[in-house]
Amino acid sequence: MDMRRRGLLLAGAGAAASAAAPAAGPAAWAGVPAFTGPAEDAAAGRGATPAPPGGAEELDNPHYPDHRAWVNRQIRIIRRMPHTVTPLLELPLSGRLAGLRLLLKDETVQPSGSHKHRLVEALYLHALATGRLHRGSTVVEASSGTTAISEAWFSRELGIPFVAVVPSGTTGAKVRLIRNLGGEVVEVPGADISAEARRVAAELGGHFMDQFTYAEQAYDWRGERSLAGEVLRDADPEWFVMGAGTGGTVVSLARHARYTGHRVRTCVTDPEGSAYFPGWRADDRSVTAPGSRIEGIGRPRVEASFLFPLVNRMLRVPDGASVAAMRVAARRLGGTLPGPSTGTALFGAMRLLDRMRQDGGTGTVVTLIADPGERHLETFYDDDWLREHGIDHRPWVPVIERFLDAGRWFPPRGHTAAR
Numbered sequence: 190m191d192m193r194r195r196g197l198l199l200a201g202a203g204a205a206a207s208a209a210a211p212a213a214g215p216a217a218w219a220g221v222p223a224f225t226g227p228a229e230d231a232a233a234g235r236g237a238t239p240a241p242p243g244g245a246e247e248l249d250n251p252h253y254p255d256h257r258a259w260v261n262r263q264i265r266i267i268r269r270m271p272h273t274v275t276p277l278l279e280l281p282l283s284g285r286l287a288g289l290r291l292l293l294k295d296e297t298v299q300p301s302g303s304h305k306h307r308l309v310e311a312l313y314l315h316a317l318a319t320g321r322l323h324r325g326s327t328v329v330e331a332s333s334g335t336t337a338i339s340e341a342w343f344s345r346e347l348g349i350p351f352v353a354v355v356p357s358g359t360t361g362a363k364v365r366l367i368r369n370l371g372g373e374v375v376e377v378p379g380a381d382i383s384a385e386a387r388r389v390a391a392e393l394g395g396h397f398m399d400q401f402t403y404a405e406q407a408y409d410w411r412g413e414r415s416l417a418g419e420v421l422r423d424a425d426p427e428w429f430v431m432g433a434g435t436g437g438t439v440v441s442l443a444r445h446a447r448y449t450g451h452r453v454r455t456c457v458t459d460p461e462g463s464a465y466f467p468g469w470r471a472d473d474r475s476v477t478a479p480g481s482r483i484e485g486i487g488r489p490r491v492e493a494s495f496l497f498p499l500v501n502r503m504l505r506v507p508d509g510a511s512v513a514a515m516r517v518a519a520r521r522l523g524g525t526l527p528g529p530s531t532g533t534a535l536f537g538a539m540r541l542l543d544r545m546r547q548d549g550g551t552g553t554v555v556t557l558i559a560d561p562g563e564r565h566l567e568t569f570y571d572d573d574w575l576r577e578h579g580i581d582h583r584p585w586v587p588v589i590e591r592f593l594d595a596g597r598w599f600p601p602r603g604h605t606a607a608r
């Protein structure tokens with residue numbers, strides 16, 4: 190900066206008073222409790238500054254206290270956590286698909302059990318470093334359960350109270366996991382868990398983490414240690430395929446590809462009832478839909494983190510096909526049970542592989558094992574539950590098995606959409 194101008198700015202800033210400097214006590218940031226923390230934080234931004242003479246004004250931030258020592262400590266704890274490089278598993282393909290590979294990055298080995306471990310690490314760092322998460326705040330999140338489990342895990346490590354707002358009917362196993370990690374769970378009917386989480390946060394004076402808005406901003410899309418970095422380096426795929434909840438995972442991988450010059454393309458597999466597919470097809474972010482039954486993916490509206498330009502292809506997947514792919518993979522992955530959103534992605538991966546075969550192409554398609562099937566034993570792995578919810582996976586099982594075993598794709602009678 191020009192020194193003369195800098196001098197002027199400094200003179201202006203220094204010339205006046207802090208008559209309006211913050212008094213000790215609650216900040217204007219809604220609900221932040223009276224500051225009673227350690228002296229190291231008390232030194233920052235508090236107390237009246239003697240009024241400079243001459244009518245200029247000088248003011249420490251009266252609304253957002255700088256709890257720097259606390260923030261630094263939290264960030265240090267996160268940065269010191271060991272990094273898990275997750276393994277790539279291979280789903281064997283028929284000899285007719287020679288030259289093609291289907292790999293699954295197994296995110297279930299993350300300390301909090303899913304790919305959301307990476308997102309939540311990023312969300313905490315983002316919220317802390319941007320001053321949105323304060324000492325004394327309770328973290329509140331809207332989640333289908335997977336993100337909330339990872340947030341409960343991080344909150345416990347950081348000593349921050351945590352409340353999850355989940356849709357009623359969320360798998361009991363997930364609710365129990367959140368509670369066992371010390372989180373509270375609020376189950377709400379209806380689709381708008383974000384509005385309810387915002388309300389709960391305001392009531393508690395807490396911080397609404399808001400993954401659906403901040404995932405794309407918070408995710409590390411440049412770093413080599415990111416999910417994208419590991420996938421592109423270790424698998425070098427033609428396609429990355431996955432469903433979108435926030436959309437943050439797909440979007441960060443697409444960004445990393447552009448940043449590093451990688452050729453990979455992204456395919457989002459969207460379940461029935463989601464607004465993403467019709468919204469993306471029409472390039473209309475105002476599209477709404479009833480909402481998805483495949484936990485973690487498909488949303489009733491187009492969320493802020495789902496960035497249309499970074500999605501190369503989309504595929505609408507019937508729920509029965511998602512469950513069939515999940516169950517066939519569970520039998521073939523040697524003990525690793527995937528969750529239903531992985532089934533949706535696997536179905537899309539097989540459709541891509543079939544197209545690549547028809548085009549005479551070779552290469553690798555990668556997806557994630559996003560979360561463990563053990564969280565869905567009472568639901569998507571339970572035939573009675575599937576019947577009660579009107580999901581029929583049976584016609585799709587032979588379609589998927591025949592593709593994996595013989596490299597041929599015959600959709601079941603009456604289903605031509607996914608041909």
Ligand SMILES: Cc1ncc(COP(=O)(O)O)c(C=O)c1O
Pocket residue numbers: 333335336404432433434435436437438439484485486528530531559560
């Ligand atoms: C099980 C599961 N799979 C996939 C996703 C999609 O991930 P993203 O939010 O990055 O789009 C989610 C998101 O909640 C999830 O819970």
